[in-house]
Amino acid sequence: MPKRILVVLLLVPLLVxxxxxxxxxxxxxxxxxxxxxxxxxxxxxGVSVTDLVRWNQITAAYPVxxxxxxxxxxxxxxxxxxxxxxxPVTPGMVNWxxxxxxxxAPAHLRRVWVRYIDLQGNAHNGSVIxxxxxxxxxxxxxxxxxxxxxxxxxMAPMSVNMPGWKDMGIVTAGYRCRPxxxxxxxxxxxxxxxxxxxxxxxxxxxAPSSVYANRSRHLIGMIHAGGAARAFTxxxxxxxxxxxxxxxxxHFSLTNK
Numbered sequence: 001m002p003k004r005i006l007v008v009l010l011l012v013p014l015l016v017x018x019x020x021x022x023x024x025x026x027x028x029x030x031x032x033x034x035x036x037x038x039x040x041x042x043x044x045x046g047v048s049v050t051d052l053v054r055w056n057q058i059t060a061a062y063p064v065x066x067x068x069x070x071x072x073x074x075x076x077x078x079x080x081x082x083x084x085x086x087x088p089v090t091p092g093m094v095n096w097x098x099x100x101x102x103x104x105a106p107a108h109l110r111r112v113w114v115r116y117i118d119l120q121g122n123a124h125n126g127s128v129i130x131x132x133x134x135x136x137x138x139x140x141x142x143x144x145x146x147x148x149x150x151x152x153x154x155m156a157p158m159s160v161n162m163p164g165w166k167d168m169g170i171v172t173a174g175y176r177c178r179p180x181x182x183x184x185x186x187x188x189x190x191x192x193x194x195x196x197x198x199x200x201x202x203x204x205x206x207a208p209s210s211v212y213a214n215r216s217r218h219l220i221g222m223i224h225a226g227g228a229a230r231a232f233t234x235x236x237x238x239x240x241x242x243x244x245x246x247x248x249x250x251h252f253s254l255t256n257k
Contacts, residue, residue, distance in 0.1 A: 029121065032068045033218040034226055045072050062147035067227030069151045069220050071121060079123050082146045084139050085113045089129055094175065102177035104192050109175055110135050114142035116152045116172075118161070119220055126155025128174035131192030134254070137235040138174075138195070144231040151220050153198050170200045194253040195237070197223060202249035204240070215241075215249070223249055 030041055038058075042049045055071045057079055058064060089109040096106050110132045115125055130138050145152070154162045155172045175192040179185055188194035201221035203210050212222060223229050229239045229252075238256035240248030 027072055029220070030070050030072055031218045031220055031222075032064055032066050032070065032227075034066055034224075036066075038064055041070065047072060056149055058149075059147070062144075065148045065150075065227060065230075067218065067222065067224055068149040069117075069121070070149060075121065079117065080115065082143050083113075083115045083125070084143070086135055086139075087111045087113070094129065094177065096177075100177060103186050103190055104131055104175075104177075108132055109192050112138050112142075114139065114155075115146055116142065116155055117146065117149065119151050119153055121151070124155065124161045126152070126161055126172070127157070128155065128172065128195060129192065130174045130195070134193055137237075141195075141231045141235050141237075144234075145228060148228065148231070150228045150231075153200060153221055170198075172197050172199075188253040188255055188257050193255070194251065195232075196250040197228075197252065199250045202241075204246060204248040204250070206246070212249075 027045070030045065032041070038049045038052055042052055051074075052058070052070060052072075055074055064070070087110070089106045089111050091106045093111065094106055094109065096102070108131060109129050111127050111129050112135055113125055113127045115123055117123055128138065152172050153170050154165065158165055158168070158171060172195070174189065174195050176187070176189040178187050178190060180187050189196075198221040201212050201219065202223050203212055205213060207213050212219065215222075215224070218224070223239075223241065225239070225241065229241060232252045233239060237252040237254060240251035240253075
């Protein structure tokens with residue numbers, strides 16, 4: 001195998017899994033852990049606080065938070081301002097079938113477009129579908145995550161944001177008309193009031209085979225109680241990572257179910 005191709009194949013898993021400090025990525029980004037400050041991070045990597053602030057466009061309104069991913073080198077281009085918009089949902093958008101008896105009709109749903117930062121630090125416009133009465137709080141959540149520099153692996157439309165990717169299980173999403181697995185009880189996603197964030201990095205446990213099962217680690221896209229989870233809990237959402245039984249670290253809902 002040519003040496004150049006081998007190097008690329010070795011790097012791809014690191015980018016997809018989002019390790020915080022692999023040898024090849026340590027000079028590119030850093031995931032903020034509890035107790036760290038801009039000053040301590042700058043000292044660790046031999047850069048200045050001023051550079052960290054400029055490269056990551058950090059403002060006083062949104063200081064550095066746990067779970068943020070900070071650039072350690074100048075970006076190719078600055079991040080654009082955060083943006084959002086809302087549009088009605090058509091039956092075709094959600095594969096609506098009246099015979100399923102879904103608890104929320106498309107007329108009561110909205111598609112919320114938000115700007116997000118992917119694992120490689122690029123800005124995209126992605127969307128989630130939610131019930132219309134939670135639109136404002138969902139916009140607040142994603143605005144906070146964007147300014148905190150929390151990274152999201154992928155959002156719809158996948159054909160634009162991650163073309164060629166086939167595994168939809170990694171997508172940050174909201175509404176889906178389905179029951180809770182193994183039951184006839186409607187999932188909170190069927191009501192349009194639940195969100196799953198970075199399912200790969202925040203699995204339902206026990207998931208012993210996942211590199212993300214060890215929740216003491218701080219890797220790109222992982223959610224912790226003292227970090228990104230607060231953007232949701234401050235807006236009235238409950239986090240599956242706080243459940244006493246099987247924990248669901250990707251899951252946020254208004255009913256704690």
